[in-house]
Amino acid sequence: MANKNKITSLAALRGIAVIAVCFCHFSKAAENGAYFSGVFKWMEDYGKYGLQVFFVISGFVIPYSLEKSGYAFLDYPRFLYKRLLRLHPPYLAALAFTLFIAEVSYRSRHLPNPENLSTILQSLFYLHAPIDNPVFWSLRIEAEYYLFIGLYFILLKKYPFVAVGAGIPILTILSQTHLVDYCGLFNFMVFFMIGTVGFLVYNKSSRPWLEQALLVFLLVFCFLFYEQGAAIAALFTISVILYVNKNFHSVLEHPGEISYSLYLIHFPLGIKFMNLMMRTTNGAYVWWLFVGAFFLSYACAWIFWRLIERPCMKLSQKIKYTATRTAAVPLPVQSL
Numbered sequence: 001m002a003n004k005n006k007i008t009s010l011a012a013l014r015g016i017a018v019i020a021v022c023f024c025h026f027s028k029a030a031e032n033g034a035y036f037s038g039v040f041k042w043m044e045d046y047g048k049y050g051l052q053v054f055f056v057i058s059g060f061v062i063p064y065s066l067e068k069s070g071y072a073f074l075d076y077p078r079f080l081y082k083r084l085l086r087l088h089p090p091y092l093a094a095l096a097f098t099l100f101i102a103e104v105s106y107r108s109r110h111l112p113n114p115e116n117l118s119t120i121l122q123s124l125f126y127l128h129a130p131i132d133n134p135v136f137w138s139l140r141i142e143a144e145y146y147l148f149i150g151l152y153f154i155l156l157k158k159y160p161f162v163a164v165g166a167g168i169p170i171l172t173i174l175s176q177t178h179l180v181d182y183c184g185l186f187n188f189m190v191f192f193m194i195g196t197v198g199f200l201v202y203n204k205s206s207r208p209w210l211e212q213a214l215l216v217f218l219l220v221f222c223f224l225f226y227e228q229g230a231a232i233a234a235l236f237t238i239s240v241i242l243y244v245n246k247n248f249h250s251v252l253e254h255p256g257e258i259s260y261s262l263y264l265i266h267f268p269l270g271i272k273f274m275n276l277m278m279r280t281t282n283g284a285y286v287w288w289l290f291v292g293a294f295f296l297s298y299a300c301a302w303i304f305w306r307l308i309e310r311p312c313m314k315l316s317q318k319i320k321y322t323a324t325r326t327a328a329v330p331l332p333v334q335s336l
Helices: 003-030 037-049 049-071 071-106 115-122 132-159 158-175 186-201 209-225 228-243 250-257 258-277 281-318 322-328
Strands: none
Touching: 003 037, 003 049, 003 228, 003 250, 003 258, 003 281, 037 132, 049 132, 049 186, 049 228, 071 132, 071 258, 071 281, 071 322, 132 158, 132 186, 132 258, 158 186, 158 209, 186 209, 186 228, 250 258, 258 281
16 A cells, blocks of 8 residues: 555545534534534534544554654654644644633623633643633643653564553553543543554554454454444544555545644634524524534634644654654764
8 A cells, every 4th residue: 555545544534533523513503503403413423423533543643653753762752842842832822712712702791701820721731621612622632642652652663562462452451440530541542552553554564463453352342342433433544544545535635634723723713603693593594604614614724724733843843853863964984
C-alpha cells in the first residue's frame, strides 16, 4: 500500500470524524424544532462516535510519525514540546474565543456567567471544560495519550514482544478498573491501542501473527465492553487505514485538514447561532439553521486554521529529533 494513500485516508477519516461530531452537537440543538426531530436524534446518537475515530487515528499516526522521524528516548521532552507548540496555542485561542462569546451571550440575557477565575485557570491546563464548549474534555485525553505514547513507543522499539504481547493485554485490562477515575486515558485506551497495533500491522513487523491476533482481540474487546457504535467506529477506522487503497475526494480531505480548528470552535459558534435564530424561526426552517450553523463554523474554522493553527503547525515541524538532526548534518572529517 502506497504511503500517499495512507496519508490521504487519514485526512479523509479526520474529515468524517469532525463532520460527525459537528452534526451530533448541532442536531441536539435542532431536536427542539417541530420537524425532522427523528433524523436529528439519529445524528446525535451516532455522530458522537466520531470521537472514537479520532482516538484510533491518533493511536496510529503518532507512532507512525515517531517511527519516520527517528525518535529516541532522549527526544521525549522535544516530542512533548512539539505537541505543545502544535496544539496548545490554537487551544488557548479557542478558549479565549469561547469565553468571549459566552460573556456576550450571558450579558445580553442578563444571566450570570458560570465561569470564574478558578475554572478559567483550570481550563488553561485541560483540567476544566467550559460549559459553553464541553468538547474540550477530550483534549485532556489526547494530552494524557501524548505523555504515555512518548514513553511506550521506546518500549515498543526496544522490547517489542513484551510491549505488545504483555503490555497491550495489561493496558486493556486496566481500562476496566478504577484507574479510569484518576486518568481518563484508560477509559479510551483500547481505541488508541487499536490504532497502535494497526500501525504495527501496517509497518510489517517480524511477528505479524501476533499483531493481527491482538488487533482482533482489541476489536472483540470493544464489542464486548463498549457501546456497539463505538466498536463499529473503531473497526471502520482501522479497516480504512489498513485496507482501503484509494484516494478520497477533497470534500473529505479539506475538513480533515482543518479538523482540529473546526473541532475547537464549532460548538460555541454553531450552537449559539442556532439558539439565537431558533427563537424567531419557524420549526420548518430548522434544517436551514442546521446547515447554516455548520457552514458558519466551517468558514470560521478555515480562517482560524490559516491565522492560528497553520503557523503553529509550521513552527512545530521545524523542531527535529536527535537522529534527524544528526543525519542532516555531515560529520566532520578527521585528518589522519
